Amino acid sequence: MTIVITAFERSPDGGKGLARDTRVRWALEEAGQPYEVRLVSSRAMKEPAHRALHPFGQIPTYEEGDLVLFETGAIMLHIAERHAGLLPVDSNARARAIAWMFAALNTVEPPILELVTARFLEGDKPWTKERMPLVVDRIHARLKQLSDRLGDAEWLDGAFSAGDLMMASVLLRLKPSGILNEHPNLVAYVARGEARPAYIRAFAAQLAVNAGKPPAG
Amino acid sequence: MTIVITAFERSPDGGKGLARDTRVRWALEEAGQPYEVRLVSSRAMKEPAHRALHPFGQIPTYEEGDLVLFETGAIMLHIAERHAGLLPVDSNARARAIAWMFAALNTVEPPILELVTARFLEGDKPWTKERMPLVVDRIHARLKQLSDRLGDAEWLDGAFSAGDLMMASVLLRLKPSGILNEHPNLVAYVARGEARPAYIRAFAAQLAVNAGKPPAG
Numbered sequence: 001m002t003i004v005i006t007a008f009e010r011s012p013d014g015g016k017g018l019a020r021d022t023r024v025r026w027a028l029e030e031a032g033q034p035y036e037v038r039l040v041s042s043r044a045m046k047e048p049a050h051r052a053l054h055p056f057g058q059i060p061t062y063e064e065g066d067l068v069l070f071e072t073g074a075i076m077l078h079i080a081e082r083h084a085g086l087l088p089v090d091s092n093a094r095a096r097a098i099a100w101m102f103a104a105l106n107t108v109e110p111p112i113l114e115l116v117t118a119r120f121l122e123g124d125k126p127w128t129k130e131r132m133p134l135v136v137d138r139i140h141a142r143l144k145q146l147s148d149r150l151g152d153a154e155w156l157d158g159a160f161s162a163g164d165l166m167m168a169s170v171l172l173r174l175k176p177s178g179i180l181n182e183h184p185n186l187v188a189y190v191a192r193g194e195a196r197p198a199y200i201r202a203f204a205a206q207l208a209v210n211a212g213k214p215p216a217g
Numbered sequence: 218m219t220i221v222i223t224a225f226e227r228s229p230d231g232g233k234g235l236a237r238d239t240r241v242r243w244a245l246e247e248a249g250q251p252y253e254v255r256l257v258s259s260r261a262m263k264e265p266a267h268r269a270l271h272p273f274g275q276i277p278t279y280e281e282g283d284l285v286l287f288e289t290g291a292i293m294l295h296i297a298e299r300h301a302g303l304l305p306v307d308s309n310a311r312a313r314a315i316a317w318m319f320a321a322l323n324t325v326e327p328p329i330l331e332l333v334t335a336r337f338l339e340g341d342k343p344w345t346k347e348r349m350p351l352v353v354d355r356i357h358a359r360l361k362q363l364s365d366r367l368g369d370a371e372w373l374d375g376a377f378s379a380g381d382l383m384m385a386s387v388l389l390r391l392k393p394s395g396i397l398n399e400h401p402n403l404v405a406y407v408a409r410g411e412a413r414p415a416y417i418r419a420f421a422a423q424l425a426v427n428a429g430k431p432p433a434g
Contacts, residue, residue, distance in 0.1 A: 055366035056324050056359065067309045073323060074316035092284045099291035105323040106290060107273050110330050117331065122351065127344030134339065142273065149272035 001065040002036060003028065005075075006050075007209060008059055008216060009039040015210030016176070017203045020072045021060040023169045025205055027076045027162065029198035031083035039209065042216050073105050076162055086162040093158060100156050100163025104170045108146060111138045112173050139179055147183040154192065168193030218282040219253060220245065222292075223267075224426060225276055225433060226256040232427030233393070234420045237289045238277040240386045242422055244293045244379065246415035248300035256426065259433050290322050293379055303379040310375060317373050317380025321387045325363060328355045329390050356396055364400045371409065385410030 005028075007021035021037070028035045044050055046057045053061040054070040062069040062078070069075050077098065080086035087094045118135050122128050146167075150156060155164045171190045174180045180187055193199055222245075224238035238254070245252050261267055263274045270278040271287040279286040279295070286292050294315065297303035304311045335352050339345050363384075367373060372381045388407050391397045397404055410416055 051362075051365075056320070056362050058324075067312060069312055069316050071316045071319040071323065073319035074312065077315060077319075078312050095284060095286055095291065095295050098294060099286050099288045102288040102290035102294075102322065103273070105319065106288065106326065107275075109323065110327045113327050114331060114334065117355075121355075122348070125344075125348070127342075127348060131339070131342070131344060138334075138338075145268075145273050148268075 003033060004036045004038055004063040006038050006040050006053070006059045006061045007206065009041045009044075009209075010213045010216040011206070011210045012216045013210075014213070014215035015207045017206055018173055019059070019206065022202055022206050023072050023166065024060045024062065024075050024079075025202035026165055026169070026199050027079045027086060029201045030085045030165065030196070031079050032085065033079065033083060037205075037209070073101055073166065076166065077101065080162040086165065088159065088161060096157050097161035097163040100161070101166045104163070104166040108142055108167065109170045109173075111135070111142055112170065115139060115177070115179075116173070136179060139174070140182065143180070143183050143186060147186050150185055150189060152185065155189075160196070164189075164193065220250060221253045221255055221280040223255050223257050223270070223276045223278045224423065226258045226261075226426075227430045227433040228423070228427045229433045230427075231430070231432035232424045234423055235390055236276070236423065239419055239423050240289050240383065241277045241279065241292050241296075242419035243382055243386070243416050244296045244303060246418045247302045247382065247413075248296050249302065250296065250300060254422075254426070290318055290383065293383065294318065297379040303382065305376065305378060313374050314378035314380040317378070318383045321380070321383040325359055325384065326387045326390075328352070328359055329387065332356060332394070332396075333390070353396060356391070357399065360397070360400050360403060364403050367402055367406060369402065372406075377413070381406075381410065 005021060005024050008019055011019045013019060025035070040050055040059060045059065051057050053063070053068050056070070058070070060072060060075065062075040069078060076086070087097050114135050118128055118132060155161065156167060157163065168190050171180060171186060172194075175190070180190065194203075222238060222241050225236055228236045230236060242252070257267055257276060262276065268274050270280070270285050273287070275287070277289060277292065279292040286295060293303070304314050331352050335345055335349060372378070373384060374380065385407050388397060388403060389411075392407070397407065411420075
């Protein structure tokens with residue numbers, strides 16, 4: 001059955017690969033699964049047809065026959081469970097890889113989302129300049145713990161997994177800010193992710209959609 | 218094999234059931250699995266012995282024979298995959314239930330975490346009074362979308378699942394603030410969760426630990 005995902009018609013990041021469709025494209029490339037993309041405008045995303053697929057009016061969604069999924073984590077797990085390449089075979093190692101997916105989304109990403117909120121939704125507020133160092137400090141506190149655990153390992157728990165794919169994708173959001181640079185082993189970790197052929201193909205595919213278009217406002 | 222989870226020796230909420238061990242207790246009760254609890258002080262949580270189990274120095278953790286897991290979402294999914302009662306048998310319905318788990322953790326909870334941050338980490342800052350309505354508005358925006366999707370259904374997608382357990386647990390965090398009250402169908406949804414015998418047992422078990430102790434500072 002054909003896999004169809006949705007992506008921004010014009011990404012807010014202008015093609016830097018930080019929109020969440022890149023995470024799903026990357027997972028599909030690691031799994032060697034072809035897919036089609038339906039582009040959705042920011043306006044159409046909030047309309048009933050798209051919200052029937054995604055209750056929160058976002059991208060990506062995933063359609064495969066009768067199955068409609070939303071939430072990047074759920075889509076990635078669905079792909080990883082059905083195809084080799086994203087989860088270990090050993091059941092304990094598999095559970096730990098899934099733990100890293102959740103850690104990326106519920107422990108590491110929330111303070112990064114606060115930075116995004118502070119910049120883009122509160123950038124013009126009088127408190128933002130004074131508040132920003134607190135927001136950044138909270139990110140560093142999490143990154144320090146992650147950096148301690150990674151140490152000089154290549155990936156978070158043995159071979160590359162969906163946990164690394166998700167964690168590297170979350171950390172990539174910090175790249176433009178320079179915040180990651182205080183944690184050299186995390187910089188190297190993200191670079192290893194970006195160097196994977198599957199990531200390179202996923203990045204190129206999203207860039208092909210966005211190149212030459214102005215970022216969505 | 219005996220299941221051992223960790224919980225706060227003294228919960229910061231004084232026993233309101235909002236610490237994340239309650240989510241895991243609830244899942245174990247739904248699955249009919251006995252478990253033991255090891256209490257950890259706020260200080261010990263940050264020390265190497267506990268951080269070997271949980272890289273971010275938090276609770277809960279989950280130990281079962283050789284398996285050590287962290288992250289509530291991963292622990293809940295592990296329980297749900299091995300025991301009846303938390304995930305549908307049909308594979309598409311199962312994937313959708315997992316999508317609601319991720320939606321609870323990565324779409325609905327982040328704006329709620331911003332409220333927690335604003336209250337407890339920035340409560341004494343000069344900007345917090347003026348900023349708070351923005352934080353609350355962002356929560357309402359998400360709740361409105363969730364409320365629209367739930368409509369007058371009992372649970373989010375057919376029978377009660379781990380997706381509902383996680384979503385109700387996330388929404389429970391809002392109960393003390395009164396924010397949930399603008400969304401009556403969500404209030405009723407959370408109340409249905411709280412009325413489940415498994416939740417009642419989980420809540421009582423965490424309260425037994427915390428009753429009579431002052432909340433952790």
